[in-house]
Amino acid sequence: MSIRILVVDDEPDFIETMVKRFTFRKMPVTAAPSGIAALKLLEAESFDVVIMDVRMPGKDGIETLKEIKKRYPLTEVIMLTGHASVESGMRGMSLGAYDYVLKPVDFDELLEKVRKAHERKLLNEGRNASR
Amino acid sequence: MKDETPRADPTAAAGEPAAAPAGKARPLWPHLIGLPGLTAVAVLSAMVLPIPLAVILALFIASLAAWSAAALASRIRASEQQRCSLDAQLVQSQKLAAIGEMSAGIAHEINNPMAIIAQESDWMTHLMAAPQITPENMAELRDSLAEIVRQVDRCKAITHNLLNFSRKMEPILQQEHLEKIMEDMVLLVEKEAKLQGVTIGRDYDPDLAPIETDVPLLRQVVLNLLLNAFQAIPGQGEITVSTRPVGANRVAIAVADTGVGILPENMSKLFNPFFTTKPPGVGTGLGLSMCHGIVDRLGGAITVESEEGKGSRFTVTLPR
Numbered sequence: 001m002s003i004r005i006l007v008v009d010d011e012p013d014f015i016e017t018m019v020k021r022f023t024f025r026k027m028p029v030t031a032a033p034s035g036i037a038a039l040k041l042l043e044a045e046s047f048d049v050v051i052m053d054v055r056m057p058g059k060d061g062i063e064t065l066k067e068i069k070k071r072y073p074l075t076e077v078i079m080l081t082g083h084a085s086v087e088s089g090m091r092g093m094s095l096g097a098y099d100y101v102l103k104p105v106d107f108d109e110l111l112e113k114v115r116k117a118h119e120r121k122l123l124n125e126g127r128n129a130s131r
Numbered sequence: 132m133k134d135e136t137p138r139a140d141p142t143a144a145a146g147e148p149a150a151a152p153a154g155k156a157r158p159l160w161p162h163l164i165g166l167p168g169l170t171a172v173a174v175l176s177a178m179v180l181p182i183p184l185a186v187i188l189a190l191f192i193a194s195l196a197a198w199s200a201a202a203l204a205s206r207i208r209a210s211e212q213q214r215c216s217l218d219a220q221l222v223q224s225q226k227l228a229a230i231g232e233m234s235a236g237i238a239h240e241i242n243n244p245m246a247i248i249a250q251e252s253d254w255m256t257h258l259m260a261a262p263q264i265t266p267e268n269m270a271e272l273r274d275s276l277a278e279i280v281r282q283v284d285r286c287k288a289i290t291h292n293l294l295n296f297s298r299k300m301e302p303i304l305q306q307e308h309l310e311k312i313m314e315d316m317v318l319l320v321e322k323e324a325k326l327q328g329v330t331i332g333r334d335y336d337p338d339l340a341p342i343e344t345d346v347p348l349l350r351q352v353v354l355n356l357l358l359n360a361f362q363a364i365p366g367q368g369e370i371t372v373s374t375r376p377v378g379a380n381r382v383a384i385a386v387a388d389t390g391v392g393i394l395p396e397n398m399s400k401l402f403n404p405f406f407t408t409k410p411p412g413v414g415t416g417l418g419l420s421m422c423h424g425i426v427d428r429l430g431g432a433i434t435v436e437s438e439e440g441k442g443s444r445f446t447v448t449l450p451r
Contacts, residue, residue: 084320086320090351090358098347100316101315101318102322116305120305
């Protein structure tokens with residue numbers, strides 16, 4: 001089963017590499033340049049795992065995460081950050097992020113995290129369905 | 132919230148045996164003064180008395196010493212049991228406090244719409260008491276009714292959110308290496324720590340098999356403990372993170388720092404919500420109580436050892 005991934009980052013280079021690498025592994029991936037664009041995309045279709053940069057102009061990663069978790073609690077979000085801020089990490093994790101990872105990330109490790117996040121989503125869905 | 136099914140947690144708190152009834156404080160002097168005194172007598176008597184008699188005396192005193200050791204050991208065991216049960220009581224009272232706080236919040240949230248509903252229905256009763264209902268009154272009645280419906284919806288949204296909240300509270304168990312769970316959080320703190328001269332040492336057990344736990348929840352705990360450790364170190368210092376197996380079916384993670392340590396009188400309040408020693412604005416006093424809550428839900432336990440001026444060590448034990 002394929003994992004529907006949404007990558008959110010304001011840096012075009014980063015998005016380009018990400019899309020290339022996921023596509024190379026035959027994993028469907030969609031990209032959004034901002035938090036607002038991501039929310040718009042999420043309205044139209046559902047994603048399993050969102051990979052999102054923390055620092056973005058406009059709606060930042062934390063704000064977008066909050067919004068995503070409010071509207072689609074089952075969607076898992078992996079936060080990426082270029083600069084280590086413990087405070088925003090605490091906020092991100094307590095808002096329900098699956099992980100909070102310092103850039104640069106090893107792609108294979110990120111892939112593993114995406115798989116784990118997806119597994120969590122499936123477990124969560126299974127539980128909600130059994131209610 | 133009745134459908135909240137307990138998952139994987141009762142083993143932890145219920146694991147400790149019930150406290151032995153608090154024994155009367157028996158005197159310690161027979162062990163501390165009596166026995167050494169008798170031993171001295173035996174040594175002295177060996178110099179004066181004939182050997183067979185001295186041997187008998189020595190054997191007698193040796194058996195007394197054995198009895199004394201056994202008595203002391205059982206007293207230590209009893210007091211440890213008592214401490215465990217006090218810990219359990221503390222957890223229980225914290226739970227009650229949290230429930231109290233939450234219900235106050237809920238009551239407040241629901242009271243507002245209730246007040247509006249009461250007011251509107253009062254007005255409606257008043258309007259309908261008139262012998263004839265004019266078209267104006269009819270319009271007002273409709274307005275009031277619409278308002279009541281709106282407020283009921285508001286209440287519904289509150290209870291709906293509460294249900295979601297309780298659902299979210301249930302851990303989702305996944306297989307993962309402890310080291311992997313911790314490392315992202317360690318990296319996050321490490322960069323900031325390094326700038327202030329705090330190094331982070333890793334002491335992961337390489338042979339530890341993956342455990343089954345709620346990964347993001349545990350990450351929150353780790354991050355919180357790391358942040359506390361970092362903030363406890365005023366200048367340069369070191370934080371050490373470690374993982375260890377504990378017996379056959381538990382594991383432990385520890386976060387140790389070389390910081391200021393915890394005052395003995397604060398040890399018992401450490402996990403209380405809103406308790407903080409940090410200046411206002413820096414800490415909310417919710418970090419450790421949140422950690423405690425999460426670890427509890429994961430079926431584990433959190434303990435702390437600390438020496439003032441030397442540092443603290445928080446240990447989280449979890450089921451595998």
